[in-house]
Amino acid sequence: xxxxxxxxxxxxxxxxLKSERAxxxxxAIIKTFLHLRKIANLHKEIFERIENLETxxxxxxxxxxxxLIQEAKPKNRIGFIIEK
Numbered sequence: 528x529x530x531x532x533x534x535x536x537x538x539x540x541x542x543x544l545k546s547e548r549a550x551x552x553x554x555a556i557i558k559t560f561l562h563l564r565k566i567a568n569l570h571k572e573i574f575e576r577i578e579n580l581e582t583x584x585x586x587x588x589x590x591x592x593x594x595l596i597q598e599a600k601p602k603n604r605i606g607f608i609i610e611k
Contacts, residue, residue: 534560 541553
């Protein structure tokens with residue numbers, strides 16, 4: 528198991544440690560956790576937007592394919608056929 532603190536573990540640790548240096552380090556660590564959470568949320572939003580673009584692109588690609596398939600089918604001629 529890795530040796531790591533969660534944000535809540537660091538907050539609990541600050542109640543045990545009383546030196547000025549320990550308090551400064553704990554504040555810095557908590558700010559880092561907040562920054563990482565902000566970055567993770569930003570990336571989540573970006574990934575959701577990319578996924579929406581990909582979904583839109585897939586539907587556009589399907590539309591183009593259906594148009595091309597319709598154009599490839601032989602069309603019925605309009606008008607009269609005169610037999611000789």
